[in-house]
Structure formats: C-alpha cells, structure tokens
Amino acid sequence: MVRGKHPITHDVYSRGEGKLLVLIQELPGIGQETLALADQFVNRGYKVILPHLFGPLGKTSVLGNTVRILCMRKEFKIFSTQQSSPIVDWLKTLCRKVKDDHQVKGVAVIGMCLTGNFAISLMADEAVLASYSSQPSLPVFKQKSLHLSDTEVEKIKTRLDEFGPMHCARFAKDPLCRASKFDSYERTFNEDKERIVFHTLPGKGHSIVTLDFVDEAGHPTKKVLDEVMDYFDRSLNT
Template identity: 30%
Template sequence: MTFPDRWTQGSHTHDGVSHPTYRQGSGPGVIVIHEIPGITPEVATFGQEVVDAGYTVVMPSLFGTDGAKMTPLSTASALRQVCVSREFTKLRTGETTPVAGWLRSLARDLHEELGGPGVGALGMCFTGGFALAMMVDAPVTAPVLCQPSAPFAVGDKRSRDVNLSSGDLDIVKGRCAAGQQVLGLRYRKDPAVGKRFDTLTQELGDAFIRVEFEGSGHSTVTAHRQQEGVDAVLRFFADNLH
C-alpha cells in the first residue's frame, strides 16, 4: 500500500460481502469509487482534493491492487478480476450492477454517522454509473458520473445503456423530477462512454448537468484531469451536501 499515512484503512460488510475502505477528512460524506485498474495514485490525489475542500471521503476498494500505478499489466489484471466477478455487469443491458447494494449500504452507514442532507457519490469509468444506482435506496444527494463506461459500449444498444434496471431508472427519474440533480463529466469523443449522455439527457432532462470537454481523453478527474471538471464536482458537492 503506497497511500500516505493520513488515509485510515477500514472495511465495510453488507450481505456477507466485505471490501476494504480508505477514509480521511471531516465534514459531509463523499464516497469516491475508483476506476480501472483500482485506487491508483491519481485516484488518491483526487480524493485528497475532495478532503481538502472540507469533506469526509471514503474510498472503497472494489478490485485491483491498492496504490498500484495505471499500467497495461495492472489494467489487464483488474479487467480479469472484474470479468469473473458476479458483483459487476459487463455486457448485459437493462440491469443494475449487483455491487450497488453494497455501495448503498456504505452510503447509508456514512450518512447515519455524519448526518446532513445526504452524501456524495462519484464513480469513474467502469464505476461511473454506480453513483446513479446508489440514488435508488440510499441518501445520495450529490451523484457524479465521470465517464460512465459500463456495460462495455459494444454496439449501439450497450453504448446507450445506463447500467440500471427499468425499475431503478424509474426511481431515479422520480427523484430527479422532485428536484435531485445528477452531474456528468466526459470527453466528447470518448468511445467508452458511447451515447449514455444522450440517454441520461433524454431520461432525466434538465436534471442531468453535462460537463463535456473536447477531444478523445477519458479520465476526466485523474489521468486526463481537467481543472474545470474538478471545480464543477466540488461546486456540485457544495450545493448539495451543505
């Protein structure tokens, strides 16, 4: 583990499934869900920015090697781990990722401890849509989708899928109709995101806030970090968590 000592390691268990967690900070709770290949130094750096902005950040470790750099080897290893796990949907459409139940439980526990209007949830890449799934049965009042890339955008139907069952999507739409907003970040030519932003705009209307950058980059707040995107995330948390 190569994280600075100020991150406190713990774990969370739900329905017999446990994952490690890393926590730091004070203030409203924010769950930062890492991208493939795992909690890289860039992911930890972004988490530190959220901590420094005045939040209690919890980073669950769902796959990969904590603290490892993003390399072809670490990416391939994480993909193998993801592809054999039953916690994640990879190609099926119209289905909520099973790990959403574990993440919702983590969000409920964090909110029960810290109070306030709710917690923030931010997913990246393969986990980008997980924050949307957490809105269904958890006090998530600041969901952020960074380059959502699941299910894998193979074909038009998958590229439009938002990794939710029809029933869960209806619940999300209901929350948005009642005033909830969802923030999304992507590069316009990122093939991994596909046409999901169009689906989200169609389903959620003005409640879906799009922050888009020119080009074909991918990791909007980490490897291909855009300060404008980071600033938009922190404003969104401030508006919805205080």
C-alpha cells in the same frame, strides 16, 4: 464491510474530515491519481470514503483489474442491460452506513469509468444527496443501452426532481463513453426537464478527474471538477 446472506466483503478507507464523499474507484484502481483527487476534496473540507473494490492499492493495473472484474461476475454484471450490477446494493449499504454513522442528511458520490454508471444508480437511494458520473462506460459494447432497470430510472428521476440535477461528463472522442451513451441518458432523464447536467470535454481522453486531469485554471477537466465541487457543496449544505 459485509452485505447480505452470502457475505461480500470489501475494505473501506477514509481520509479527511467534514462533508461526506463516497469516492468509487475506476477500473485502473486506487492509484496515485485517485488519491490526489481524494486530497483535493479533503483540502476543501470533506471526509472521503474510499471503498476498495478490486486491485492493488496505490498504483494502477488496467489489464490485471480487467481480469479481476471478469472473475467477479457475482458483483459486476458489466455486459448487462436494463439492470444495475449487484455491487450497487453493497454501495447503497455503505452510503447508508456512512450517513448514519455521521448523523448527517446524506452523502455525495463520485463514480468513474466502470463505476460511473453506479453513481447514477446510487442517486436512487435516500442516503445520496448529490452524484457525479464520470465517463460512465457500462454496459460494455452497448453504448446505446443503459445499465439501469426501469424501476431504478423512475426512482432516480423522482429524487433528482427533489434535489436538483446531478452531473455527468465525458471526453468528446472517448471510445468507451461515446455520444450515443449520453444521448440515451438524455432521452431517459431529460425528456421533460433537466435532471442530468452533461459536460462534453474536447479531445480523446477518458479519465476526466484522475489520469487525464490537468490541475490548471481554465483547463476543461479543472472546470468540470470545480463545478462538481460547487454542486456538492450546495447539495450537502442544505
């Protein structure tokens, strides 16, 4: 897929049929755990759209992908505050294309870790009806700052007022997504009403629905995923 006057291209994969979910990879890549997450949604009646933004397919590569991201500064502004990364514009274009191609009201979105913030940003777009931000970690080294512009914040608030609160989760002892990060989102979005439902899971894990996911009834990660799935079902069935 290509965007803008200066083309940025990324492959886009899909699997399944049904309601539409754009699943944005996290820093480790589109590994087996991410594919397993996609399959859970496929089994629930979703078509999962997987944009391949960086890294090898089918396996994880944290160090290698960190180097790749640092070299992709035109798309990922991982240290920036008060603005989203340019890749968000490409992802908006993708969501709109998926919506139009399938002639539906809109799509759901999941972003994780490096891309967790993007799931919040995308809620500003008319093509996105529901969103889950898992352990949002940007901007790097600035836990009390937001990777969002003031204009984006107002658009997101307006759409959440219309469609209901989105979901966001972190582990309590996650050093990459600390309590101060959630505090900043709480002050920004929930000052007068609940626009984001926050989940704080016990422990020191990081990747809630992939690398640290435990597919056992009653486990905190399973509870969060089940709640997000129910939320997506309600939002996309309206």
